[in-house]
Amino acid sequence: MDYLPGTASLVKEIDKKQLVVLRDGRTLIGYLRSIDQFANLVLHRTIERIHVGKKYGDIPRGVFLVRGENVVLLGEINLATEENPSLEQVSIEEILEIQREEQLVKQQDEERKKKALLERGLQPHTDGITDDFF
Numbered sequence: 001m002d003y004l005p006g007t008a009s010l011v012k013e014i015d016k017k018q019l020v021v022l023r024d025g026r027t028l029i030g031y032l033r034s035i036d037q038f039a040n041l042v043l044h045r046t047i048e049r050i051h052v053g054k055k056y057g058d059i060p061r062g063v064f065l066v067r068g069e070n071v072v073l074l075g076e077i078n079l080a081t082e083e084n085p086s087l088e089q090v091s092i093e094e095i096l097e098i099q100r101e102e103q104l105v106k107q108q109d110e111e112r113k114k115k116a117l118l119e120r121g122l123q124p125h126t127d128g129i130t131d132d133f134f
Contacts, residue, residue, distance in 0.1 A: 007039045007068070013076060018043070020066060021073040027051070029077065030064060039068030050095045052102055055088050057095025 013032050020028045020041065027050075030043030046064040050057050090098075114124040 007035055007037055010035045010039070010074070013074075017077040017079060017082075019073075019075050019077050020071060022066065023070045023072055028061070028064060028066070029058075030061075036068075039071060041066040041068070041071065041074070050099055051087075052095060052098045054086065055090050055095060055098060057090050057092050059092055 010032070014035070016032060018030065018032045020030075020043065022028065026048055028043060028046055028048055030046030032041060033044045034042040043064040043066065044062075046061040047058040048061050050059070117124045
């Protein structure tokens, strides 16, 4: 068995269909065409797949360059079992609308939690940098 350290081990994955999960949560599916020492990836015939519940939609993205620092997960897709009957494919417009509705519900839940904490005299956790430090 040949072992290649670091990103060199990805050489065997070139020209295979790959699933890539990015730091921001997006999921890309495409053919790996090129890599470098920083794990920067070039994907060809790329789609962005959006999952919401048991539904998904694909947005065509074409050639896609991904900085290695943004890759969370990279895995080969088994072409023989790629079609998943437990998921329903819907149009791009429909999946984007479903995603917007889901995000709105999450935002409303967060606001309710924040309000409940404030009513109890607790300071809710805030993400990011606050103006208190400046």
